[in-house]
Amino acid sequence: MDPSIRSLKSILSILNNVGAIDENRGVTLEYLMVVLSMSREELTSIINNLIQLDYVSKKADDSELYYLTPRGVLAASSIYS
Amino acid sequence: MLTWEYPPRVVGGISRHCYELSRALVRKGVEVVVVTLEFPEARSYEKVDGVEVYRVKVEIGNPNFLVWILIFNHFMEKLSGDLHWSKKFDLIHVHDWLTTIAGISLKHSIRLNMVLTIHSTEIGRSGGLFDPDSFTKDSIEWWGTYEAAQVIAVSSALRREIIEHFKVPEDKITAIPNGVDTSRLEIEVDINEVERKYGISSNDKIVLSVGRLTSQKGFQYLIRAFPLILSKHPSARLVIVGDGWMRGELERIAIETGVRNRVVFTGFIPDKDLVALLKRADVIVVPSVYEPFGITALEGMSLGKPIVASRIGGLAEIIQHEVNGVHVFPGDPSSIAWGVNRVLEDPDFARRIGENARKIVKTKYEWNIIAEKTIEVYRKALGW
Structure with missing residues (x-):
């Protein structure tokens, strides 16, 4: 599998599994960097891609929290079924 | 009834299955309580x-998939156990391995029999057991078949697979197919509106495919088949309905094969739009490489549409080649292209197989019939 697709799946999966499914339960980029052992640049690029796909959203304040949109929850769920 | 998927969480067939089955059971006088996972904005x-x-609500999480499964099963068990004191359940019905652990724990804590419906197996989904997580899922599936009083498989092919792989006694497992709610598909739709919405021209020959965008569903082979279809039918347009982790990869394949401008990815769409697209389709393709059942095929068949489907699993049972559909080889773009071209080239043939398909759905795959068969399994599980 293409490494970028593997990373994309991992991010969707982790956001789902930690319960980051609404803006009040979002997680920071720093948290994802630690869990995924990924650089900020690499992670930011994939997160931006996921935002473009409307799978991920960023909380609309300065807390920098990321969470799955309803569409993102469905995409993450597709990994498991 | 424990299920991780229930509308609005509609990812695969389990959600639709549980939704339709639970309503059909209620119509037959069964009281049904569904316990499922939270979903954004759902009550x-x-x-x-x-x-x-x-x-x-899953109050705590963990990045690890299997840990997350155990955690949400705990919360399902906790809620179901609490509900039992007021509702006095008679039976636990769990769907697939994802909720099996909660079902087994409940079985022992509130002392009720359990029925397990298996919609697919890990060994089938993954084409083998290749990593530690797969072995764990496989073990949970086995454990579920062992603990359940009765097991339901959604097709005869899956029943056979479960008997052979998990050594389940034949009298403990029943094949009950999925059904289709034909009334859901009989609604009034505006074809012109849906054409406009998804950029379809009235002259386009629509090749429609619906499902989760995952490798198991085989969309990659359908897209690779599309240049061969376009070479014979330049007005063909491939419409792929659904979403999933593989979407970016599928879009890349469409670009690589030079057909991106003839492929529409709709993502998840409202039910009304799906019905309109099913009605508008000239042919419906189910290109799965593993498919224990194949609800999409059934929905298309109930509308009298010609179906081209991989000859595997449940699809091999539902469809009779050249009688009520066309079989193609799974994972083979040239075979898929042959099947689609066969239908598009011969409108009389397309009409005939579509009409035969519609008849078979009416007699075998109505949810009321499936609910009756499920109640029979409940009776066996309860010793009634």
């Missing part, structure tokens, strides 16, 4: 057509 409790639906 934690609602009553839908007589079915009580509780959505569990």
